[in-house]
Amino acid sequence: CTRHLYPLLTLLRWPPTPPHNQVNLPPPNPPRSLAVGMGEERTEAWWGRRAWALLSAVRARAPLVQCITNLVSMDIAANALTAAGASPAMLHCIREIPDFTPRCHAVYINVGTLSEDWLPSMRAAASAGRPWVLDPVAAAASQFRMEACLELLALRPAVVRGNASEILALAARSDSSPTFKGVDSSHDSGEVLQAAKALARSSGTVVAVSGAVDFITDGEQVISASNGVAMMQKITATGCAVTALIAAFVGADPSDALAAAACALAIFGLAGEIGMESAKGPASLRMHLIDALYGLDEQTVTSGVKIALLP
Numbered sequence: 001c002t003r004h005l006y007p008l009l010t011l012l013r014w015p016p017t018p019p020h021n022q023v024n025l026p027p028p029n030p031p032r033s034l035a036v037g038m039g040e041e042r043t044e045a046w047w048g049r050r051a052w053a054l055l056s057a058v059r060a061r062a063p064l065v066q067c068i069t070n071l072v073s074m075d076i077a078a079n080a081l082t083a084a085g086a087s088p089a090m091l092h093c094i095r096e097i098p099d100f101t102p103r104c105h106a107v108y109i110n111v112g113t114l115s116e117d118w119l120p121s122m123r124a125a126a127s128a129g130r131p132w133v134l135d136p137v138a139a140a141a142s143q144f145r146m147e148a149c150l151e152l153l154a155l156r157p158a159v160v161r162g163n164a165s166e167i168l169a170l171a172a173r174s175d176s177s178p179t180f181k182g183v184d185s186s187h188d189s190g191e192v193l194q195a196a197k198a199l200a201r202s203s204g205t206v207v208a209v210s211g212a213v214d215f216i217t218d219g220e221q222v223i224s225a226s227n228g229v230a231m232m233q234k235i236t237a238t239g240c241a242v243t244a245l246i247a248a249f250v251g252a253d254p255s256d257a258l259a260a261a262a263c264a265l266a267i268f269g270l271a272g273e274i275g276m277e278s279a280k281g282p283a284s285l286r287m288h289l290i291d292a293l294y295g296l297d298e299q300t301v302t303s304g305v306k307i308a309l310l311p
């Protein structure tokens, strides 16, 4: 009898669904800040404890991270987030943003395969009131892309993470670099520190430059994170994946985006170092890095991350 009843109930729209505007859940509770020991001197040991506290918070809180990211990176970003304990959702349809984005702990926006169709979704998600993180892939590729990045930047991401060339182009607001190499960097991270600081100050966000050493700045303080292996550059979209991880860390504790970005970069690099012990090349490093991220324990993180506040 119930077999026949169900189609009938569906036709009668029973049970009734609430009106559209009541389907929205309230935004997630603001996570409890992990800002313990904030007054203490930020020694290497302090950073080790902080990195472990943040990774533990991601595992415990499983922050929901909406990712509007490029088509190349979707798989590695979703897998890195899941291995770290976060909950990724690759949604980019503008019709879904009013319902879905307010429920997220953080939003990740990446312009790697930008199109006119996706830009309105990026604007809407960045404006939804959730903490969000920008990856300005190949910012200097075209005038359209540079203008899109600058427009998104004006919507105040908590963190912008790019490679050295991307940060340099954004800081100069210029898409006409003679050394432009597409999604890859033609500069070292250390070369663009002043540009990163200037960009952080002018945009009011934390800026992270990845490379052999990652630098993270709010325009005043500069933090270095020196984990990672060069082979990570030979896996496409590792930069996109680490920006997604930064979004998860910000989602787990939005109170200190500078620390969240530094710890996410160091932890991702540490997973790369451990992964490299078993890898034979880029393809197996990709797999072992994700395994290592999943398996990190307290001892490995507290003794393995290399984070320092520059004088």
Ligand SMILES: Nc1ncnc2c1ncn2[C@@H]1O[C@H](COP(=O)(O)OP(=O)(O)OP(=O)(O)O)[C@@H](O)[C@H]1O
Residues within 6 Å of the ligand: 137, 162, 163, 164, 183, 184, 185, 210, 211, 212, 213, 214, 227, 228, 229, 230, 231, 232, 233, 235, 236, 237, 238, 239, 240, 241, 242, 265, 268, 269
């Ligand atoms: N020479 C290196 N030594 C150690 N780690 C590195 C090196 N170069 C990059 N990394 C690490 O690799 C990751 C990706 O950084 P990278 O600067 O290559 O990003 P990206 O150019 O934006 O990458 P993609 O566009 O492919 O996503 C970061 O975690 C970074 O710390």
Ligand SMILES: Cc1ncsc1CCO
Residues within 6 Å of the ligand: 070, 072, 073, 112, 113, 137, 183, 236, 237, 239, 240
């Ligand atoms: C290869 C590539 N092209 C656009 S995005 C992307 C992934 C690395 O940034």
Ligand SMILES: [Mg+2]
Residues within 6 Å of the ligand: 135, 137, 138, 162, 163, 183, 239, 240
């Ligand atoms: Mg990149």
